[in-house]
Amino acid sequence: MQVTTKALTRILSPSSQKLNTDFKSSQSSEIQEFCQIQIEHLLSKFPIQWCRIIYFDPLLESHQTITHCVQDGLFCRKLLIYLNLEEWLVDFYPAFTVNEVNLSHLTSSICYICPIGYRNQKAEYILILAHEPLSPILQQDVKQSAMLLSKHLDIYAECRQQKAEIQLLEHILQRAGHQLRHPLAMISLYAENLYLGLPSGSSQEQAAIIRESIQDLDTNLTELIYCGQKERLRVALHDLRSLVIESIRGLKPLIKQKKLQISYPDSSTFLAIDSLQMKQVFDNLLSNAVHFSPVSGTINCNWQIFQDEILIWISDQGVGLSSDDIKKIFTPFYSRRPGGTGLGLTIAKKIVLDHHGNLWAQNSPLGGAQFFISLPRSTAF
Known part of the structure; x- marks a missing residue:
């Protein structure tokens, strides 16, 4: 009995959960699209004729299946049910290795598995059926797809954790x-x-x-x-330079006390933003820069407009960020400042995200910390 690709997907995919919000649907579809791209890439390589990816979606809290086939009607239902039941998955293969699975009793095709990881008591993997053995170069291509997918899933899970x-x-x-x-x-x-x-x-x-x-x-x-609630954003055109100067003005006593110099461009641009909320972002970033700057140090605030976005960065000459800082700096209640609540940068990032931008941190090549704000070009005028 032959089955089509659509029927094949129905057989292999686990029961889908009803999503509670459009947000969940859009976030899950992004990872599905990434998996689909990886599958299409592999299927473009002869002699691969069928590919399946199993991964754990932390948003849906269940394993998901993405399957595709070069041509409809290649496999019998018995083979597909057997693959779906995973009775053949008896060995714990090392991650990112290509291993042959013996399915000679069901098909003349050669079956390969490349494990991605093991989450929520179930394996994640790429499964491939091919007309003939895969060359070492093609096996390396499969491993690369598995590593890319693993990294993408890690980032996806981390983002989910941050949202929670x-x-x-x-x-x-x-x-x-x-x-x-x-x-x-x-x-x-x-x-x-x-x-x-x-x-x-x-x-x-x-x-x-x-x-x-x-x-x-x-x-x-x-x-x-x-703060950061989209339905409460009061968006209007505001001058970026004026907003930065306003934040600096509020920090003048501390700046004077530490004899700091703060530089910023003479030119400016207008942004479609909620000025009160974005001022919170600049207040927080500049306050941190002032706190961690050495006496008589310099704080640089710059921006540059590109084709698709505007990039703003603030750097100081302090001790910089540890690897632990970079990982946790936007996590609620994480703070290096004595008496700090650990909420400022979390709130700042949420405000920027709700403006469809991004906020991240790294160490400056010249020493000290750098914070970057990117906003879509469509919000800059």
């Missing part, structure tokens, strides 16, 4: 915000009454400072709670 941590952070911020609202409102009320009840003079001025500080806290709390 950010969701946890959002929940914490929402809860903390609601718990702080009431006492903050009471303090504000008493500060206002105190201000109105005091005679003019230094005491009333101090009460005014308390009142204004509470107002600032309330504003910052509101921005913190709703």
Whole structure:
């Protein structure tokens, strides 16, 4: 009995889960498309005639199957069911090695497996059927596809973990915000009454400072709670240079104390952004640069417009970042600053991501840390 490619896919694919959101669907489809590209690449190599990839999708929390065939009607249902049951998978082959599987009792084709990894109690692998033995060069090509796929899956899983941590952070911020609202409102009320009840003079001025500080806290709390939520982005055209200068102005006492020099371009560009939220990003990055800079050091802030994006980078002359820092620096609650909450860079990255950009860190070749912000060219004018 012969089967078509569509029927073959139905037989081999596990039952699909119903996705809860469009986000899940789009994220899972990206990894599926990557697997499909790898399969099409391998199928373009003679004598490979059939290919299957099994991988674990952390978003769906299940193993997924991508299968394709050079020509419909090549395999019998008995062979396909046998492959799907994985009764032949009795050996734990080393990852990224091409191994022959004996299926001579079912087909004249030669079967190869190249393991990718082992996640959630099930193997991930590339399975191939070919007309004739694969040459060493072609086997190396299969290994390369497996390594690329493994790296892609690792990045995919890491991104998923970061998104889960950010969701946890959002929940914490929402809860903390609601718990702080009431006492903050009471303090504000008493500060206002105190201000109105005091005679003019230094005491009333101090009460005014308390009142204004509470107002600032309330504003910052509101921005913190709703930071990075796309439906709350208030996007308008803003001058990038002016935004950076505004952030620098707020850090002037610390800059003066450490005798720092901050350089930035004379030219500017306009961005379609939420200025309050993007200012949080610059406030955080420049504050970190000031904190880790040596006395009399220089902080450089630059930007360059390319065809598809605008790239902004901020560098200092501090001790730089360790390998552990680079891995964890955007993780919630990770901080190298004494008394730091470890939330600033996490929030900053989320804001940039919600502007369809990216934020990353590395060490400068000249020493010190560098932070890069990229924004799509479509948001720059």
